[in-house]
Amino acid sequence: MDTIKNIIIGFGKGGKTLAKFLAGRGEEVLVIEKSNKMYGGTCINIACLPSKRLIIEAENGVDFVDAVNGKNDMTAMLRNKNYHMLADEQTVTVLDGTAKFLNDHEIEVTTSDGEVKKFKGERIFINTGATPVNLSIPGLQESRAVMDSTAAMDQTTLPKNVVVIGAGYIGLEFASMFAKYGSKVTVLDLHSDFLPREDTDIAERIKEDLEKSGIKIELGVDITKVDQEEVFYEKDGDKYVAKGDRILQATGRKPNIEGLGLENTSIEVTNRGAIKVDDYLQTTVENVWAIGDVKGGPQFTYISLDDFRIIKDQLFGDGKRKVSDRINVPYSVFITPTLSKVGLNEKEAKSQGISYVLKKLPVAAFPKAQVLKDPRGLFKALVDPDTGLILGATLYGAESHELINQISLAINQKIPANVLRDQIYTHPTMSESFNDLFK
Ligand SMILES: Cc1cc2nc3c(=O)[nH]c(=O)nc-3n(C[C@H](O)[C@H](O)[C@H](O)COP(=O)(O)OP(=O)(O)OC[C@H]3O[C@@H](n4cnc5c(N)ncnc54)[C@H](O)[C@@H]3O)c2cc1C
Numbered sequence: 001m002d003t004i005k006n007i008i009i010g011f012g013k014g015g016k017t018l019a020k021f022l023a024g025r026g027e028e029v030l031v032i033e034k035s036n037k038m039y040g041g042t043c044i045n046i047a048c049l050p051s052k053r054l055i056i057e058a059e060n061g062v063d064f065v066d067a068v069n070g071k072n073d074m075t076a077m078l079r080n081k082n083y084h085m086l087a088d089e090q091t092v093t094v095l096d097g098t099a100k101f102l103n104d105h106e107i108e109v110t111t112s113d114g115e116v117k118k119f120k121g122e123r124i125f126i127n128t129g130a131t132p133v134n135l136s137i138p139g140l141q142e143s144r145a146v147m148d149s150t151a152a153m154d155q156t157t158l159p160k161n162v163v164v165i166g167a168g169y170i171g172l173e174f175a176s177m178f179a180k181y182g183s184k185v186t187v188l189d190l191h192s193d194f195l196p197r198e199d200t201d202i203a204e205r206i207k208e209d210l211e212k213s214g215i216k217i218e219l220g221v222d223i224t225k226v227d228q229e230e231v232f233y234e235k236d237g238d239k240y241v242a243k244g245d246r247i248l249q250a251t252g253r254k255p256n257i258e259g260l261g262l263e264n265t266s267i268e269v270t271n272r273g274a275i276k277v278d279d280y281l282q283t284t285v286e287n288v289w290a291i292g293d294v295k296g297g298p299q300f301t302y303i304s305l306d307d308f309r310i311i312k313d314q315l316f317g318d319g320k321r322k323v324s325d326r327i328n329v330p331y332s333v334f335i336t337p338t339l340s341k342v343g344l345n346e347k348e349a350k351s352q353g354i355s356y357v358l359k360k361l362p363v364a365a366f367p368k369a370q371v372l373k374d375p376r377g378l379f380k381a382l383v384d385p386d387t388g389l390i391l392g393a394t395l396y397g398a399e400s401h402e403l404i405n406q407i408s409l410a411i412n413q414k415i416p417a418n419v420l421r422d423q424i425y426t427h428p429t430m431s432e433s434f435n436d437l438f439k
Pocket of ligand 1: 009010011012013014015032033034035038039040041042043046047048049051052097098099100127128129130149170253256259260291292293294298299300301302304
């Protein structure tokens with residue numbers, strides 16, 4: 001059995017960045033990836049980039065099938081680039097195969113041509129991502145119409161009617177996208193609150209805008225069964241049927257530990273099925289780390305990338321960087337217009353008893369929104385009345401996915417709201433909205 005200095009299981013964001021970094025230091029790295037369609041990981045192949053490309057193409061009025069073809073060209077290009085980024089390194093080997101632990105430090109890889117190889121790793125990094133949660137609604141998994149987010153982006157024709165199960169962030173992005181391409185979309189969700197974690201005024205505006213774009217949103221429903229293209233549900237005691245030639249299951253993703261052979265190791269798993277890690281991403285076995293979605297917590301590419309930074313710092317730096325330092329993690333939901341948030345919203349500040357000054361303006365007040373012909377939305381920020389520091393912001397409006405990073409920087413670097421208020425911004429831009437928002 002060969003002993004390898006660094007074994008990375010899964011070609012994910014954090015893992016591939018770590019592999020490249022280790023190669024730069026001349027270290028031996030074995031990257032194991034179970035699918036040659038997944039070099040570069042989930043984000044570039046089946047998630048962030050293809051979905052955003054399709055959303056933007058819908059906004060640009062491109063035909064759905066052309067958009068899917070263009071998206072496929074893009075992912076093929078990125079996959080090839082990612083493969084060579086690692087495979088062309090002298091000290092890196094990319095192995096096509098599925099890895100499984102035999103014990104704490106040894107793994108077995110079943111390669112794509114059926115060969116079984118065994119390796120011992122001095123360091124092992126698990127970066128196997130997450131997989132969609134399959135609901136156990138009677139008839140759903142047997143339905144010819146059912147699809148997950150990956151299949152949703154690979155349709156050869158535009159579905160006429162799409163039923164989206166789950167009004168979470170991914171479900172809403174797809175709902176908004178299919179509606180823009182011209183599908184008739186119905187969103188069904190178990191919860192009676194829409195976007196329950198967001199402030200009510202923000203959630204209400206989003207719901208209203210989605211409904212105005214033609215999407216039917218049914219909340220507080222109990223889906224009783226699916227019969228091929230028919231989704232049967234009950235709401236307030238009444239019975240309904242939603243029809244969809246495609247039914248998108250968008251009810252979350254779970255850490256991907258299936259088949260990893262963790263039962264052969266002392267690597268522990270949390271009660272939510274994620275690999276248990278400490279503040280430095282070490283598992284319960286020495287010299288074995290977990291990176292990205294598989295360790296639970298927020299599922300974002302940039303979190304997986306930040307996991308790389310924590311490990312890099314631990315192996316080669318002062319070892320101070322840790323998970324618990326990531327207090328203000330921004331996020332964006334790419335509906336149109338975008339919803340972005342960082343830090344606290346009103347709901348959270350109130351529940352934690354934190355006092356704040358509220359800054360709030362409709363997006364229609366900003367000149368650039370008129371230029372963009374999209375005055376929908378609402379910007380909100382919370383400022384600490386004693387220090388003038390920003391406690392958080394929820395920006396629902398055009399280009400908020402770019403703006404939120406400025407607020408995030410201000411929060412993390414303790415730049416007071418007044419600095420953003422008095423900053424000179426170019427014009428016309430959405431950034432200049434901060435001149436007014438923080439007045
Ligand atoms: C539709 C959709 C849209 C999204 N949009 C965004 C977005 O806009 N922005 C954002 O930040 N995040 C987004 N996400 C989330 C983001 O994609 C994930 O958080 C991120 O890709 C996780 O990366 P990772 O490093 O954990 O591993 P991944 O990139 O998931 O990589 C894991 C790899 O491990 C491989 N693998 C698994 N098991 C084995 C095994 N046993 N042996 C060998 N290989 C194995 C898999 O094939 C895969 O390639 C989106 C997700 C979805 C589903």
